[in-house]
Amino acid sequence: MDTNDAPRPVEISDEVIRLGQFLKLSGLVDSGAQARELVAEGEVRVNGEVETRRGRQLQRGDVVALDHPQGSEQAVVA
Known part of the structure; x- marks a missing residue:
């Protein structure tokens, strides 16, 4: 995905999800x-904002971005 693409929505089943779990669920x-x-x-x-806590609680609407040499990937908690 390149940096101009809108974040891809990823559905979660609970109200919150931890960052580490969301990274795996989203396929990032x-x-x-x-x-x-x-x-x-x-x-x-x-x-x-750079986040260094894997246990950070994410809520719907939070946008997670991961930078790769080939570009940035983004997913939004939905």
């Missing part, structure tokens, strides 16, 4: 280990 990462590494390295942004 392949594993919990990859999520842990990218969050710890400051590669994940929530609503435009």
Whole structure:
């Protein structure tokens, strides 16, 4: 996905979801280990701010972005 694309909505079943869980659910990462590494390295942004807490609680409307060498991917909690 390139940086001009709108964030892809990802449905959650509860009111909140933890960042690490959302990264896996959305397909932005392949594993919990990859999520842990990218969050710890400051590669994940929530609503435009770098987030280093994998346990951060996300609510509907929060936008999660992950930067890759080939571009940025975004997903919105829906």
